[in-house]
Structures are given as structure tokens and as C-alpha cells.
Amino acid sequence: MEQFAIADVDRASASHRVVIVGGGFGGLYAAKTLGRFKHIKTTLIDKRNFHLFQPLLYQVATGKLSPGDISSPLRAILSHYRNVTVLMDEVKDIEPEQHQVIVQTGTVPYDTLVVATGVSHHYFGNEQWAEVAPGLKTVEDAIEMRRRIFRAFEVAEKETDPEKRRAWLTFVVVGGGPTGVELAGALGDLAHHALKHDFRSIDTRETRILLLEGVDRILPPYPPELSALAAKSLEHLGVTVQTQSFVIGITEDTVTVRRDDQTETIPAKTVLWAAGVRASGMSKVLADRAGATLDRAGRVIVNPDLSVPGQPDIFVVGDLAHYAHQDNQPLPGVAPVAMQQGAYVAKLIQRRLQGQELPPFHYSDGGSLAVIGQNAAVANLGRLKLSGFPAWLIWVFVHIYYLIEFDNKLIVMIQWFWNYFSRKGGSRLITQEKSPLNPSELGGKIG
């Protein structure tokens, strides 16, 4: 194994070396903040070469935006911080005693380590469902969802058997959290607006969209009145919201749901998974190597300063961190928490080098927003609760504000502006399959 020239240079100088693993919101905001402290040498390691604006990934899955619209090259974002190095590689292990991480092609030494590798979706022990009910975490996931959604309409258009056609026009979204609500709303928009003039044999407005949630209301972290308003908006878009429903089986043709001890099997060709997340593999490495304690979802239980108990030089930020020192319940896995944690840890590292400390991390909650279709949303801004068009407008501006690069911001804003009037969805490409219309191939994993 070789050590990188970059690392050698760092070691030669006396400056403090920070290694950040993961270029999501947590890692990126840590890197950007550390970039301002020129005496700290930061290396950001990610297996992808771009930061993904995950809150808008459902818009890629439903053909409204292109992957490039919500992605920014990490190198471009960080290029003007000359003390920050980006390394495209995959971290395989951590060696806390040697103060180094093992990547695919060598080792990288650190003085302080920040782990921000996030979560992936999770099938609660039914991992075989992954093939028939894709989740939504990566660009590739979104393209796979997009392919399945638009292919379903194409196959339905050609199907002459009414029952089979019905199954192709039935979409089931599993999970009534923000992602599930946003996916179901976007599907409603597609079926009732964007696609309504595009087919000749089917009427896309007859599409059945089912949103399944296990507890008694959708958007459970929101106040009940906003959950009710969200459900109403969804129904207005043709989405059937079904709560207290548990998925007990998924095949390539059906979804089986249990509700009040009744079991129903629904013929449906397209099932989208938005039901659960699990910590990324780094949490197990932290448990094995650094003695970290994990919660049920595999997240790392952290100290009030976001360090791993017993490891003052290792921090965990973002979705991977279980931070329960505020309001006695873990902070939600949302972008603002990750951004604030990343920036906090960066400042703490800088303070410690000056022999100072910072008060414990405190999440400043600006509110939560979930969008339902083209011009409705719910916003929980503390005492102010909004829904409908005003909430949607806030949602649009908040998201544009945070889209990291100026060009992305501008493009996405114009795309939205145009979509709002045209409702066409220009990015609904079916890609990545040589023979996209052979229904017998639909079951298997398609590259």
C-alpha cells in the first residue's frame, strides 16, 4: 500500500490534518468551513466525484430535473480553498491508533477525522424487495425509478388486456415520510397534468397511486393538522393515502398489504420504496475500530460535541450521527442538521487548535417543508404552519437558496419556472437498458 503524495506533503508540514469521509451536506459544509482556516490541511474523501442535492432527487426520479441539475462536482465547489484536497476513493477501514484511514488505493493519515457517510435505504430484513421496489438515495436509484415509471405508461399504452393495463397503471409508494409524500405527489402531477395529452390508448388520469404508511398519519414528524392538509392535497392529485398499512409482500406483479388484520393483494407493476433507512457501512467500522455505540438503525451515538465517546479525534456528523442531547430525541436526518453539524465540527477543530472549546452542538431548527405536487406543500415553521401555494413558494425559494453552485441554482429555478407553466417534464428519459420494453425482463435487476 502506498501513501499519497498529498499526504506526504501534509505530514512534512506542521499543520493539522483533517480527513472528512463523505461529500454530502455534512462533509461538504465541514470542508467549506475548514477551507477558511488556511493552517488546517483538509482532505475530503468521497467515492463519487460530485455532491448530490438529495432533497430534489425525487424530481429526477419523476423526470422534472436532470441529474446534472442537482449535482455539483466536489472539486469545483472546493477548488478555491487551496488547503482542501478532494480524493475520489472509497474508505475501507479506519485505524484510530495509527491515526489513518485505509482507502482502496492506499492510506491517508489524519489528526482529526470527520465521518459523514450518511444512510442508505433499508428493507427491514426483506432485502429481496430491493429488486422489485427500488429506493431513492443515489443518482442511479433515481434513474432506475424514472425508467420504471415512464416505462409503465409506455407498456400500459400497448397493453390490450384491461387487468394487465390496470396493473401497469398502478403505482404504490411505500412510506409516508417526506420522500414518499413528494414522490406520490409528483406521480399525481405526472398522471393528471404532464402526461394527460401524450397517450392515445390510455387516459393517464385513470392512474392509481397508492401511498402506504404504517402509522396513523402521513408525515409523522409534522403536527397532525399539517399531516391532514398534506393528505388532502395528495388526494386532490389523485393519490390514495392509506395509513396503518403494512407491506408484507412485494413481487414484480403485486403488493400485499396488511391493515386491521385484513390482508389485501394489489396488482401493481411499479412499487417505489421510501420506507426506511439504515446507517452506511462506516458505522460498523466505527463500532469495531473505535468502540462506537450504535442505535437500532445503526447510527453512531455521539457526544454533545459530536465526537465518538472515547475518541476525541473522531467526529460523526449528518444522518449517520444519533444526536440525542437536544429535546431528548435524536435529531432528524435532514440536510439542515447535517450542514450545521459539519460547520460546528469545523469550528470546534479550529478552536481546539487555539486551546479553546465550543459549547455543545445546538440545532437551530428553521422549520420543515414537504412538497406535494406542483404548487402545494406543507411548512412547519414553529408557530407558523402553512400549506398550499404559500408553503410551496417558501419551499421553492429555500431549495434554490441552498442549491450550492450558482449555475445549478439558476438552471433549476428556470426549469421550475418553466415546468410550472408547461408541466411537461422535459427530463423523462428512459435510459440504461438495451431492450426497454420486454416485460419478461422487468423482474430482474436491470443495469
Next chain:
Amino acid sequence: MEQFAIADVDRASASHRVVIVGGGFGGLYAAKTLGRFKHIKTTLIDKRNFHLFQPLLYQVATGKLSPGDISSPLRAILSHYRNVTVLMDEVKDIEPEQHQVIVQTGTVPYDTLVVATGVSHHYFGNEQWAEVAPGLKTVEDAIEMRRRIFRAFEVAEKETDPEKRRAWLTFVVVGGGPTGVELAGALGDLAHHALKHDFRSIDTRETRILLLEGVDRILPPYPPELSALAAKSLEHLGVTVQTQSFVIGITEDTVTVRRDDQTETIPAKTVLWAAGVRASGMSKVLADRAGATLDRAGRVIVNPDLSVPGQPDIFVVGDLAHYAHQDNQPLPGVAPVAMQQGAYVAKLIQRRLQGQELPPFHYSDGGSLAVIGQNAAVANLGRLKLSGFPAWLIWVFVHIYYLIEFDNKLIVMIQWFWNYFSRKGGSRLITQEKSPLNPSELGGKIG
């Protein structure tokens, strides 16, 4: 095999049925023109659900635009022509006696057939090169090129062996036609502008870009003075133009070139193929079933009215047609020829139904344009020959004008405008590979 409900409806009415195979420029312009003749029922069959603006595909390959920026859903483009049906399917065969085409899932009857399936790239009998030197015809091709280009810089950044690093920073473009020139220019832009601040171990301005052409100058269809100006612009961007050079071998590590009876083997990890095209599979079907005569590249030799000799009901338009009734040499395989041919055939069909005829097809040549990097191009507008910035401006406006949907036009224009000032290239995602940085995997077919 079943016949579609769509086709049954058509048959019931007495209207003329046109089937178009292929939704590129030729097929799409035929469909749009036929859409205006309400008594003609048109079915456009394509295996993809979108029209691709191929002249800009090299910008996707080099990370400037997203696939969605240069693609438009066929259904959306044609939705307001209620007499036009889009069928996403693959044509397997043609039965001229029965007047029907065989698709994957049934048969589609026609009165008039228009074949516009274009060409794909071609390795002159060295099909094994496809794995190490990808061509550029589909969105997937462009994403594969993009992945290889940006991964090469990433691997070079980590490589400590100077010779290997040099090989990762050597890009060879095979073929000095418009696509090769545009690819090489865009690579020069990337290396010398977009990426120059993004790496810490390598200086991207040391990238070696080699453009190989077999004949004695690049852009052979252009006047010699424009070829010379194009070569000069490319060299300004760090591209080495090497003419009278023949590729005789490509491996995952090298390109072997013969020039003046000398053979040179160049270590290069990234080879991009822009050297040749071959007719799509439909030409062989037309030869077998309709007695069509093919030229050396497999294109169908057509009558002055673009019909297949002996088959007055079958037309071939676009790149697949060999049309030599003008100036005694076949028309070039460019978008304006295909558009004009598609529209011509549509009008001819309409005229014939009225018992009238049209004069033979005549290509009205508005000129040719090829772009070299960010703000240089060459334009051959008959007597007016332009190069540099004025030619680039014309190129920008012509391409925006033809980008088919308004939203795409606007987005692409803004993206260009922004790229022109920032030169960042926001869409340079490396996608579709689980483990993108293991050099041992580079040889095989990925993704």
C-alpha cells in the same frame, strides 16, 4: 402476435396510415409535418421514448450539458397532433406484401412506410475496439465517455508513477470529422480552463490530447482554409492534430498509429472513437425484404423522391439514405439533410393522396458549422467562410434555434451563457459504476 388497438382504430377509418420508424431528425420532422394533415394517421415507432439532439451529444460526453438538456420526450413534442401516435417499440421486420411492420410485441399495418433509423458507429472490422474506444451515438455512449474522461483525471491525481500518470493524462480522439474536432476541442477546454484549479497533484494543463485523422487534413468536407484554421484553433487549446495517421491497434493502455510507414505506440488510457459510421440494422431488412440496394456503408440507395427503387410505398430519409441525385455525390449525414428529407416525404405523401406529385428532393444547404472549444468555430456558409468567435456565435444561435422544445432551448442557452463565463462544466458526473476507481476493472465493459 397481437395487433394494437391503435392500428385497429386506424383500419376502421378510411384514412391513410403512415408508419415512421425512428424518432431522430428525419422521422421527427416527417411526423411533425404529417401532423398537420389531419386525414393522415401517423404512427411513429422508436425504441427510445425521447428525441436526442445528437449534434450536442459531445457536450454531454464532456460534462457541459446533462442528457435531459438535449433530449425531448417524443410524446411531448407530438402530443398536440391528435392524428399522430407514438409507439415505443423496436421494429424487428418489415413485410412489404402484407404492408405491415413487425415489432417486439405485435404488428403494425401501414399504407406508407418511412424508415429513418440512422447510423451507428463502426470500427472497420475491429469491433473489439468498442470496449476500449467508445463511440458517441447514444446518451449511454455519452455517459460512458464522460465517466472515462473524468475518471482519468481522478486516477491521474492519485497516481505517483510519472509514466502511468502521463498515460492517464493522454487522450486520443480517433477521427478528424466534426465529432472528433468537437470532442478534442472540448477536452482542450476542460484541461486548460474548466479543471485547471481543481486538482492538487496534477496540472491538468499538461494533459496531452491527440486528434488522429487518416486523410491529409481535419474536417475533410470543409474548404482547406477552414480545415487549417480549425487545426490552428485546436492547437491553441493544447490539442495535437496528427493527419495521415491510421490507428492499427488499441488496447486499454495504448494506441498504435501508422504514419508514413512508421509505427508508433502511444501510452494512453482514454481513447474516444469518432472515426466511422455504419447503417443501422434496418438497412439489411430493407435489402432482404424490399430488394433495396445498399452502398459500402450499408446505406440504402434511394430514388430522387427518396423512395426505395421498386417500392413506391417505402421511403428512407436521413443518415440511412444514400441520396446521390444532387451534385453526383451522396448528401452528408447531418441533421439539416434529415429534417428536410423528413418534411419532403411527408409533403409528398399528402400530395400523392391528392393525385399530385412533387419535384425530386433537393437539399437546400444552409452551410456547415463545427465548433472548436469554448469560443471558436469554423463556418462554411457558401461564399462566406468564418472562423473564431463570429463562427462560434453563429453556431450557438443555430443550435439554440433548432433545439426542439422551448424549455430545452432556454436551459441550454443559459447553461452555455453561464459556462462561457465560468467554464466549470457542472454536469461532469461519474455515474453507473459501483466501484469507479479500481483501475484493474477499466478494461472490461463497464456499466
